[in-house]
Amino acid sequence: MMMELRKNAKVDLMALSSMGVRITTVNRQPVHTSCLYEMQATSAETNVLNVASSLGLSAKVLTKFVADSPIAQFIKGELRKRNIAFEGAEVEPDGPWGVRHQFNIADAGFGARGPRVHNDRAGEVGRTIKAEDFDLERIFNVEGCRILHLSGLIAAMSEDTSKACLAIARTAKKSGALISFDLNYRASFWQGRERELSAAFEEIASLADILVGNEEDFQLALGIKGPPAGGSGIAAKIESFKGMIKQVAARYPDVSVFANTLREVVSANEHQWGAIVYANGSWYEELPRPIPVLDRIGGGDGFVAGLLFRII
Numbered sequence: 135m136m137m138e139l140r141k142n143a144k145v146d147l148m149a150l151s152s153m154g155v156r157i158t159t160v161n162r163q164p165v166h167t168s169c170l171y172e173m174q175a176t177s178a179e180t181n182v183l184n185v186a187s188s189l190g191l192s193a194k195v196l197t198k199f200v201a202d203s204p205i206a207q208f209i210k211g212e213l214r215k216r217n218i219a220f221e222g223a224e225v226e227p228d229g230p231w232g233v234r235h236q237f238n239i240a241d242a243g244f245g246a247r248g249p250r251v252h253n254d255r256a257g258e259v260g261r262t263i264k265a266e267d268f269d270l271e272r273i274f275n276v277e278g279c280r281i282l283h284l285s286g287l288i289a290a291m292s293e294d295t296s297k298a299c300l301a302i303a304r305t306a307k308k309s310g311a312l313i314s315f316d317l318n319y320r321a322s323f324w325q326g327r328e329r330e331l332s333a334a335f336e337e338i339a340s341l342a343d344i345l346v347g348n349e350e351d352f353q354l355a356l357g358i359k360g361p362p363a364g365g366s367g368i369a370a371k372i373e374s375f376k377g378m379i380k381q382v383a384a385r386y387p388d389v390s391v392f393a394n395t396l397r398e399v400v401s402a403n404e405h406q407w408g409a410i411v412y413a414n415g416s417w418y419e420e421l422p423r424p425i426p427v428l429d430r431i432g433g434g435d436g437f438v439a440g441l442l443f444r445i446i
Contacts, residue, residue, distance in 0.1 A: 137343065137390055137445055140310040143278035145219070146191040146446050148311075150288050150302055151179035152260020153197050153209045154236035154296070158429070162244045162402075165252065171239075175212035178318060181432040185439030187217040191446060194219040194279070196302070198263050200227050205235045223267045225259060233259040242429045243402030246398050249430050261292040262268065265301035274309035280304040281344075281442055286318035286355055289338060290327070296334045303341045312445075313344040316438050317351035324354075332357065344391040344445065345382065346438050352394075358382055368422060372396070372410055379412050390414055391445070395437055396422050403427055409437060 153175060162169040195213065199206040201224040213220050227233055238260040243249035255261075266428035273279075282303065289299040303313055310349040315338050324331055335355050339345055343384040352358040358381050379392045391413045427433075 136313060138244075138313065139280045139446065140278055142310070143280045144192070145277065145279040145290040147183060147186040147283060147442060148194045148196065148273075148306075149179035149183055149283040149285075150263070150295075150299060150437075151177040152171050152236065152258060152263065152288060152291060152335060153180065153195070153199075153213075154175050154238070154255075154260070155205060155208065155259070156238050156431075158240045158242065159248065160244050162375065164247070165191045165239055165250070172438070173208075175209040178285050178316075178432070178435055179283060180213070181435035182217050182220060182283050182316075182439045182442065184216055185397070186275055186446070188312070189443055190220075191443065193217070194221065196220075196268055196273070197222040198259050199224045201233060202261050203226060203227060203235065203278045205237075209235065221268065221273070225262065231413070233257050233262065234260060236247065240429075240431060245401050245403060248399075248402055251431065253435055258291075260288070263288075263298050265298045267298075268302070270302065270305045274305050274311060278309060279306070279311050280446055281312045281314055282401060283314040283442065284338060285316045286335065286351070287320060287323070290320065290323035290331050293327075293330070296331065300334060300337060302416060303338050307341050312343040313338075313341050314344040314442055315339060315346070316434070317345070317347035317355040318402045318434075319347075319351045319355040321354075326432070331355075334430055339386055342386070342389050344393070344442070345386065345389045345443070346368060346393040346395075346434075348395050348434075349378065352382055356385075357384065358385070368396075368408075372419065375410060376412070379410070383412060391441075393437075393441055395434055397433070398422060400424070402430070405430065405433070407427050407433070411441070
C-alpha cells in the first residue's frame with residue numbers, strides 16, 4: 135500500500151476538530167443510576183490522532199477554544215499528555231448562554247443493554263471554526279504535514295465548518311499533503327442541509343487520497359447505490375461491498391485507498407470486526423473476528439488510525 139508522502143513535513147498526521155469532553159459512567163452502569171463518572175477530552179478526529187502519537191508519530195489538531203475556560207484548560211492538558219500539538223483561536227465565552235465546549239454523557243452498555251450517548255452540543259465553540267482562524271500558508275506550505283485527516287462530523291457540523299474543511303483540504307492538497315476523509319454520516323447533522331452538504335462532501339471526496347466509510351456512509355453521504363442483495367454469509371456480503379466500492383472508485387479515480395469496515399454486534403461486550411481495503415487496484419481483506427468490547431465509541435476511528443499509521 136505504497137503512497138508518496140511529503141518528505142519535508144513537520145507533522146505526520148493533522149486533523150481539524152471540535153474538542154469537547156466525554157463523561158462516562160464507571161463500571162458500565164446506566165447513566166440514570168450511576169453516581170460515578172470519568173471525564174475525558176475527546177473528539178472523533180483526535181481519536182485518530184491518539185493512535186499516531188502513541189506509536190511515535192507527530193500529530194497536531196487544529197481547533198478552537200473558549201477563553202479562560204477550565205474545560206479548555208483540561209482539554210489542552212489532555213492533548214499535551216497524548217503528545218498531540220494543538221493550534222486554535224480563543225473566543226470569549228459570552229456568559230453562561232454563550233459558547234462552550236461540547237460534552238456528551240455515555241453509557242457503554244452491558245450485555246443485551248446497548249450503548250447510549252447523550253450529546254449536548256448547544257453553543258458548541260467548534261461550530262464557529264473558520265479557515266480564517268488559521269495561518270494556512272504557514273501550517274501547510276512552510277511547516278507542512280504528510281496526511282490531513284478530515285471526518286464527516288466536523289465537515290457537517292455547521293456552515294462555517296463545512297467551508298473550513300473545504301478551504302483547508304484545498305490548501306493541504308496543493309501543499310503536497312495526502313487527504314484522508316472518513317465520511318462519518320450523521321443524519322442529525324444533515325437534516326435540512328442535504329443539498330449543501332452533498333456538494334461539500336462531493337468536493338472533499340474528490341480531493342481525497344484515502345476514503346473511508348461503511349455501507350450507509352457511502353450511500354447517504356455520497357449518493358452511491360447500495361450493494362446488491364446477495365447470498366447469505368460473510369463471503370457474499372464482502373463481494374457485495376466490493377461492488378459498491380468499485381462504484382465509488384469509478385466516481386473518484388484520484389483516490390488511492392478505499393476502506394469499508396465490517397461490524398456485527400453480538401452484544402455490548404462483543405462484536406465481530408473486520409474490514410476490506412481497495413488500494414491501487416488490489417483487495418485486502420480482514421475477515422470479521424470476535425473482539426471483546428470495553429466501549430464501542432471510537433471503534434471506527436481506531437480502524438482509520440491503524441490504516442493511516444500503516445500508510446505513513
